[in-house]
Amino acid sequence: MPRVGLNQQTVVREAARLADEVGYQQLTLAALAGRLGVALPSLYKHVRGADALARKLSALATAELATELTTAAAGRAGGDALRAMADAYRDYARRHPGRYPATQQVPDPADPEHVVAGERAVGAIYAVLRGYGLTGDDAVDATRALRSALHGFVSLEAAGGFGLSREVDRSYHRLVAGMDLAFQSWPRARGTADQADQP
Amino acid sequence: MPRVGLNQQTVVREAARLADEVGYQQLTLAALAGRLGVALPSLYKHVRGADALARKLSALATAELATELTTAAAGRAGGDALRAMADAYRDYARRHPGRYPATQQVPDPADPEHVVAGERAVGAIYAVLRGYGLTGDDAVDATRALRSALHGFVSLEAAGGFGLSREVDRSYHRLVAGMDLAFQSWPRARGTADQADQP
DNA sequence: CCATAAAGCTAATCCCATTAGCCGCGATCG
DNA sequence: CGATCGCGGCTAATGGGATTAGCTTTATGG
Numbered sequence: 001m002p003r004v005g006l007n008q009q010t011v012v013r014e015a016a017r018l019a020d021e022v023g024y025q026q027l028t029l030a031a032l033a034g035r036l037g038v039a040l041p042s043l044y045k046h047v048r049g050a051d052a053l054a055r056k057l058s059a060l061a062t063a064e065l066a067t068e069l070t071t072a073a074a075g076r077a078g079g080d081a082l083r084a085m086a087d088a089y090r091d092y093a094r095r096h097p098g099r100y101p102a103t104q105q106v107p108d109p110a111d112p113e114h115v116v117a118g119e120r121a122v123g124a125i126y127a128v129l130r131g132y133g134l135t136g137d138d139a140v141d142a143t144r145a146l147r148s149a150l151h152g153f154v155s156l157e158a159a160g161g162f163g164l165s166r167e168v169d170r171s172y173h174r175l176v177a178g179m180d181l182a183f184q185s186w187p188r189a190r191g192t193a194d195q196a197d198q199p
Numbered sequence: 200m201p202r203v204g205l206n207q208q209t210v211v212r213e214a215a216r217l218a219d220e221v222g223y224q225q226l227t228l229a230a231l232a233g234r235l236g237v238a239l240p241s242l243y244k245h246v247r248g249a250d251a252l253a254r255k256l257s258a259l260a261t262a263e264l265a266t267e268l269t270t271a272a273a274g275r276a277g278g279d280a281l282r283a284m285a286d287a288y289r290d291y292a293r294r295h296p297g298r299y300p301a302t303q304q305v306p307d308p309a310d311p312e313h314v315v316a317g318e319r320a321v322g323a324i325y326a327v328l329r330g331y332g333l334t335g336d337d338a339v340d341a342t343r344a345l346r347s348a349l350h351g352f353v354s355l356e357a358a359g360g361f362g363l364s365r366e367v368d369r370s371y372h373r374l375v376a377g378m379d380l381a382f383q384s385w386p387r388a389r390g391t392a393d394q395a396d397q398p
Numbered sequence: 399c400c401a402t403a404a405a406g407c408t409a410a411t412c413c414c415a416t417t418a419g420c421c422g423c424g425a426t427c428g
Numbered sequence: 429c430g431a432t433c434g435c436g437g438c439t440a441a442t443g444g445g446a447t448t449a450g451c452t453t454t455a456t457g458g
Contacts, residue, residue, distance in 0.1 A: 003423070003436060030414055041416080042437055050415065106359045137366070144352070144361060145374040152351025153343070160305045162343060167336070174386065175344040181384055182377030202405060202454065229445055240447075241406055249446065 004038055011036065011046045012056045019057065019098025027098065029053070054102065059114035061099035062107070065092050066120035073124055077131040079180045085128055086150060086176040093154040100158070104151065122147075132183040142186055149179055203237055210235065210245045211255045218256065218297025226297065228252070253301065258313035260298035261306065264291050265319035272323055276330040278379045284327055285349060285375040292353040299357070303350065321346075331382040341385055348378055 011032070018035055019027040029050055033040040047053045072088035073081045093100040107118035122143060129142045153175055162168055210231070217234055218226040228249055232239040246252045271287035272280045292299040306317035321342060328341045352374055361367055 006436080028414065029416095038436095039438060040414080041418095041439085044416075045436055104355070104358055104360065137369075140364075140366075141370040141373045144355070144367075144370045145348070145377055147360070148351030148355055148374060149344070149348045150351070151355060152347035152349070155354070156303070156343070156347055156350060159303055161303065161346070165339075167339075168343075170336075171340040171343045174340045175347060178344055178381030178385070179377065182381050185380055186377070187373065205405080227445065228447095237405095238407060239445080240408085240449095243447075244405055 004036065006036060006038065006042075006046055008046045008056070011043060012053065012060055015053055015057050016060055016096075016099050019102070020096050021098065024098045024101040027057075054105065055108045055111065055114065057099070058102040058105040059108070059111055059117055061096065061102040062114065062121055063117035064096075064099070065089070065103050066117050066124060068092050069121060069124040073128050081128045081131055082146075082180050082183070083173075083176055085124065086172070086179075089150045090154050090157075090172060093158065097158060100154070129183065132186065133188075134183065134186055138186060138188055142183055145182070146179060149175060203235065205235060205237065205241075205245055207245045207255070210242060211252065211259055214252055214256050215259055215295075215298050218301070219295050220297065223297045223300040226256075253304065254307045254310065254313065256298070257301040257304040258307070258310055258316055260295065260301040261313065261320055262316035263295075263298070264288070264302050265316050265323060267291050268320060268323040272327050280327045280330055281345075281379050281382070282372075282375055284323065285371070285378075288349045289353050289356075289371060292357065296357060299353070328382065331385065332387075333382065333385055337385060337387055341382055344381070345378060348374055 014036055015027060015032050018032055022031065029043055030040050032053075033043055036043075043053075047056065068088045068091075069085050072084040076084050103121070107114040109115060125143050125146055126139055129139050129146070132142070134142050153172055156162060157168060157172075162171070213235055214226060214231055217231055221230065228242055229239050231252075232242050235242075242252075246255065267287045267290075268284050271283040275283050302320070306313040308314060324342050324345055325338055328338050328345070331341070333341050352371055355361060356367060356371075361370070
C-alpha cells in the first residue's frame, strides 16, 4: 500500500494536535491512527504504545511551555516578569487544552529531552524568583508555590470549576498580584537547597 | 445464586475504598464488581454506568471534604482558620488519593446532594475569607485563588511533581503563609458578586 | 402460598490496546 | 540495471473493559 511516510516526530505532533481538539483523555491510538490515515497497529512502528506516546507528548508540550515561559520573562524582572510569565502560562493552557495536562506528567528519566524540558520550565520560574532576591530553599519553596497557584488556577478553569462567569481574568490577575506580594515579603530563612531537590 | 445485598450506597462506598487503594484512574467497573463478589453487569442494577459512578463518587468525596474543611475552620478565624483549613485539605487529599481527584469534577446539576456538597465546600472557604473582611467580588476572587493554590499544590504533590524531597511540608506552610499575607492586603475593589457566580 | 419486583446471572457486542507475523516498496550496493 | 533487504505498512488474533438484552431466582408482602 502507499507509504504515508510517518516517523516519531509526525506521530507525536499529530497526537498533540488531536489532543487539543478532542481532549487529553480522548486521545486514543485508534483516533490518532485514523487521523494519520493508517491502521492502528502501524503506529507501533513509531511509538512503543499508548504510555510511550503519552510520555513523548509530555516532552513535547513541556518543551513548548518552557520556551514560552522563558520568552515571556526575557527582558523583564520582578513583578513585570512574574505577570508576563503567568499570562504566558495560562495562555498556553488555554490555547492547548489537550497538551497542557500532558505537561503535568513527571519527566521520564530515560528521555533526556524530556528531562531537559522539565528543567527549563522549572528553571524559568526559578529565574523569575531570583529577581525577588530568593535563592536556595526559599526559592525552592517559592517555585513550588508559584507552580501550585498557576497550575491550580488553570486546571480548575479548564475543568469548568469557576462556573460561567466572565470575570475569570480579573480573578487570575488578582491571584498573581497576591503571589507577587507574597514573594516580596517571602520569609528569608535558610541557605542552600540540596542540588537533588526538585522544586 | 445467593444475593449479596448491594445497593447504591454500598457500591459507591466500595468504589471510594477501591479508588483509594488502586488510584482514581484504575477504578474500573470490572475491578469493583470483583471486589464486591458480583459479576460486572450486576452493577448496572445500582448505577447507570461508569460515568454515573464517577459522579456519585464525586458527590461522596466532595461531601466528605466539605465536612472536614468546615470542621477544621470551626471556632477559628483569620490566619488560624486558614491554616487549619489548608491542613485539613491536604490531609484529606493524602489520606484519600483516589477520592480526592473525584472532588474536582464539577457537581452534577441533576444531583441535589452533589450540588449541596459543592456549595458546602466552597462555602467553607468563603466563610474563612469573610474573616479577612472580604466580601462580594473580592471574596469570589480570593476563594478562587485559595482553591487554586491548595488544589495546585496537592495535585502536584500527588503526581510526584516535587521530587523526593522531604521538605514538602515546609513548602506547603509557606504557601499558606503567603496566601494569608495576600488576603490581609487583598485589594478591596468592588461590591457585590452576582449571585450566579460560582467562586 | 403465590405474585411480583428486584437482584443477580450469562451471552453478545463494541471499542481500544497489544502482539505476531506477513508483504511489498524503495533505497542501496554490486 | 537489477537483486537485496530493511522498514513501514497491513491483517488477524487476543484480551480487557463497558454496555445492553434478556433470563432466572430470590425475597417479600398481600
